[in-house]
Amino acid sequence: MKRAAIVLLLSLGATLPWLPTKTEAADPRIGDIKPFLTNQVPIHFDTDANRTHILQHTTSLSTRSRWSNMFTGFAFPFPNHYVVVDTKRRGSARSPRR
């Protein structure tokens, strides 16, 4: 079960969509993502100044994937670096089934 949580994020392909305000800045990217403790996954990423960065995840990769927000880094007039730790287990983002 603990390992499943790790596979979950790695296979989900967490991405960093952003709201562009400047065209010259580099595309946002995840700097590092790896297992942490037994059931967590920290996701490291740099942020540009004056841009809102939203970290999202999905349970499946397809054209109809539904993405959910995990973290929002609001637009500040300076760059920064965030480390978001995901503690969700596989299936936690899905509707409960019985």
Added chain:
Amino acid sequence: MKINPSLVSVLAVCSATTAHADVFQYAVTFSGANESPANASFGIGVGTVDYDSTAHTLTLQAAFSGLTGLTTASHIHGPTVNPFLLNAGVATSTPSFAGFPLAVSSGTFSSVLDLTLASSFNPNFVMANGGTLLGAETALAAAMEDGKAYWNIHSSSFTGGEIRGFLVPVPEPGTLALGGLAAAGLAVRVLGRKGRAAKP
């Protein structure tokens, strides 16, 4: 032999401003209050950063405790726009300093960064400073000297960092001594004037 206190002061100040050092020492005091925005963490810590411009190394030492979350990363960020204020991107190794204790709420850290290695810097920081390691080192050195670099400890509870501290220059012993000599010279001169003024 009579020594002119004013001359001593001037000589001491001149010597102090021209003193050359290859190792630049900085002190760091970590706290949640030092974060931007400040947080309510009870975590605290102290650290030192020694930058050797000849050996091109950064010697890092830190001890911290009382974090709310568990450590996830640690870096030196910079440069901020203004000294001792706000935030900046990561300058040093990513995702974290090699060997920094992770998944702990307290710990100690000691390491030497070789600034001639690409792994000692955040690739984005290198790119932003001419794309060379020398450019990155120069920019980091300037940020530290200008009070625009801070050491940040990220945790699972605070995505942007739980405790941090700006690098504050530690005066060299020689500079302190010369500064003291200059102050003593000025004091002698002022006291001398007062003494003469008090005479009837």
